[in-house]
Amino acid sequence: MGRDEIIFLLIGLKWTIALxxxxxxxGCIAGLFIALARTSGVRVVExxxxxxxxxxxxxxxxxxxxxxxxxxxLIGIKVDAWLAVAVGLTLHASAYLGEIWRGAIEAVPQGQTEASKALALSYSSRMKDIILPQALRISLPATIGFLVQLIKGTSLASIVGFTELTRAGNIISNQIFQPLTVFGIVGILYFIMCCPxxxxxxxxxxxxxAQAR
Structure with missing residues (x-):
């Protein structure tokens, strides 16, 4: 492992972080709309x-x-690997985050919603000022846990030819024939990102x- 190989791995790390x-x-933006749709009370939308x-x-x-x-x-829309992976991860994240936040919204005590309706607050005001702030707090641990899974999931981008951290490690390993060293470093870099x-x-x-007790 020389200087050039380390730099190449760091470039792959940069793209992993970007993805x-x-x-x-x-995914957060789309997931919020999905969560709101799932709790809208409109059967077709739900x-x-x-x-x-x-x-x-x-x-x-x-x-x-x-x-x-x-x-x-296949349908004539050509996208590069970066855009394809970004779209794929967004769709994947939006589904999981939407369900996490749907659960958090429904975990807010029903009395909060009833009180806001009694005050004649609009749906947008009720969600923005009362329900969503509480739901965000409830969902934070699960949201952070999903982010960790998403970071590790970016390693699958290599399958469509995008050079992120895992593929960069594979390329270097094939060049210098030191897979244990290379993927040991790759693992350490993932650990540094995910462990905190x-x-x-x-x-x-x-x-x-503790606060709930």
């Missing part, structure tokens, strides 16, 4: 979003990336549990 940020941020969640939770992320990358090409988030999520879970 994680894009997938998580866009059914459609429940089906969407079931599809993405019931199929492997690897298959979803394949469908986005190769499926779009895992610890923080566990800390929040313990803190909120």
């Amino acid at each position: 994680s940020i894009v997938g998580f941020v866009c 059914g459609l979003t429940a089906g969407y969640i079931a599809v993405f939770q019931g199929t492997p992320l690897l298959m979803q990336l394949f469908v986005v990358y190769y499926g779009l090409a 988030l895992t610890i923080y999520g566990a800390h929040l879970e313990r803190k909120f549990a």
